[in-house]
Amino acid sequence: MESEVVIKAKAAQVASREIGIASTEQKNKALICIAELLEKNTENIIAANMQDIEHARTHGMSEAMLDRLRLTKSRIEDMAAGVRQVVDLQDPVHISLKEICRPNGLKITKVTVPLGVVAMIYESRPNVTVDAAALCIKSGNACVLRGGSESIHSNTVLVRILKQGLQQAGLNPDSAALLENTDRALVQELLTLRQYIDVAIPRGGAGLIQMVVRTAKVPVIETGSGVCHVYVDKQADLDMAVRIVENAKVSRPSTCNSMETLLVHTDVAADFLQKLIPVLQKQNVEMRGDILAQKAGTGVKAADDTDWGQEYNALIMSIKTVASIDEAMEHIRRYGTKHSEAIVTEDTAAAERFLQEVDAAAVYVNASTRYTDGFEFGFGAEIGISTQKLHVRGPMGLEALVSYKYIIHGQGQIRT
Incomplete structure (x- = not known):
């Protein structure tokens, strides 16, 4: 029997092929729906978040970490504003970066393409759930989200909203998946699924980030701790x-x-x-x-x-x-x-x-x-802050979530 991780990673891979070719208008419609649903469901989100807050407090979480976990009306409004800002940004997919005409007549074009399936592993901050998904949707990527156990109630409600927004726009709701089983062993399984996951992005403390870097068999964009x-x-x-x-x-x-x-x-x-x-x-x-x-x-x-x-x-x-x-x-x-x-x-x-x-x-x-923040830099919501030099560095917005491929047009050329 397949685990939740494999089932959702497989479904995300299928969804990535669909959202990867979706129009800008369709992706923007999904994001607008998500922003509206966040605002309409503010009370439900806060109620779920309070369950997480109370559980975390009884288990000795510090006030600083409780602040990272807490969602308020103004923070939910900020999340919705961040999603709307992503709507206003240029679609980063299918942009021609370079055109080359070879002497043999071949026309070579370098164009941007989605990464595919992005695994987000993060702690405490449920706003990351929406930030990451919004950027993935706009850049034509599917995402598999694994938040910390301390924010499971908040994340469950938020991902339900993400899926509803995707459905309202006619997009595959599996484009945004949440691992609901909080067993840490499932994170390690997720990080080995090279056949389904294209890149992993950890976001959290030094311990989490180093665990992902050491464990992963998929490529990792390391978002470092901040001293x-x-x-x-x-x-x-x-x-x-x-x-x-x-x-x-x-x-x-x-x-x-x-x-x-x-x-x-x-x-x-x-x-x-x-x-x-x-x-x-x-x-x-x-x-x-x-x-x-x-x-x-x-x-x-x-x-x-x-x-x-x-x-x-x-x-x-x-x-x-x-x-x-x-x-x-x-x-x-x-x-x-x-x-x-x-x-x-x-x-x-x-x-x-x-x-x-x-x-x-x-x-x-x-x-x-x-x-140092994607919103402050004008990127809209951010998916993390990379402290490495490949393939991105600093606040990671839409441009960090695309790769490229070469498209070649010929008229029967063969290499001799």
């Missing part, structure tokens, strides 16, 4: 730096684009930290710093070596003082995860060095790392 830094240079506008650091740490600490480590030039460390620490204390941020950071303000605990590479996903941060931009960049090279890095400075030369020399998917000057 993100903000470096406050000696020529920084300190008031601006306070606003950026506060936003990067506090606005939503559970996300991968939040700042985990603050780097401060020693020339301005005392003045800057005296401005910053009271602001962060009002936000209940736990600060762990080196000796100079501890001296700069009361309430800063001693950091140890494990703090520098830690993705807290909470109102906790580490503070490291550095004597130069070179020391700051070396610290980032050693402990960063190539996600998002920022410098705050009025020195154009320092800013340019930072932009050129820091190896990360997104590098900022005088802005918060929290902007």
Whole structure:
């Protein structure tokens, strides 16, 4: 007897052939239906989500992780808005990238095509269910979704809505499938189905991502954890730096684009930290710093070596003082995860060095790392943030979900 994984992967493969040739109008109709259904079913979604919240709370989930799990009316409205934004984006499929006319008369055209079946493995955040499916639908891909057990009630309702929207548009509802069995062993089975799954995309903590990378026999697009830094240079506008650091740490600490480590030039460390620490204390941020950071303000605990590479996903941060931009960049090279890095400075030369020399998917000057997001970049909903270099990097929108093939027209040519 076939498992749920095989049954749904097979069905998704069949559906991928149908949605892969669907018109832009048909795919957009499905997305519009989905957005409307999300709004109409807000109460049902929240009720299902509350079951997940209560279960997670009784099992000791942290407040930061509960925030990632929670769906509110405004977050559901944001999901619907993200789906509608995808409608407005250009269809990435069947675009001619290059045309070549060979001396022998062959006409070769490089065109974009869907990837096929995308397996999404993710944790906690049920909004990923809708974001991923919307991007897959618009790019002509089927998706097999495997959210965490902590969000199973939320995801079940959301996928029911996805299927209903697909049906209303005349598309195969198997284009969006959810693995409802929460047994972790089924994830490993999913990652071995090369005959049905074209690519796997993990989205979550470092443990999940590394498990997928180690286990998968299908190609993987690695979305890395976010040990993100903000470096406050000696020529920084300190008031601006306070606003950026506060936003990067506090606005939503559970996300991968939040700042985990603050780097401060020693020339301005005392003045800057005296401005910053009271602001962060009002936000209940736990600060762990080196000796100079501890001296700069009361309430800063001693950091140890494990703090520098830690993705807290909470109102906790580490503070490291550095004597130069070179020391700051070396610290980032050693402990960063190539996600998002920022410098705050009025020195154009320092800013340019930072932009050129820091190896990360997104590098900022005088802005918060929290902007590393598909919606903020204008991509619509995002399917993840890739920290690898093949085949995509950074926030992954529609263009990340297509490959290409060569179409060749001849008039009887044969190779001699």
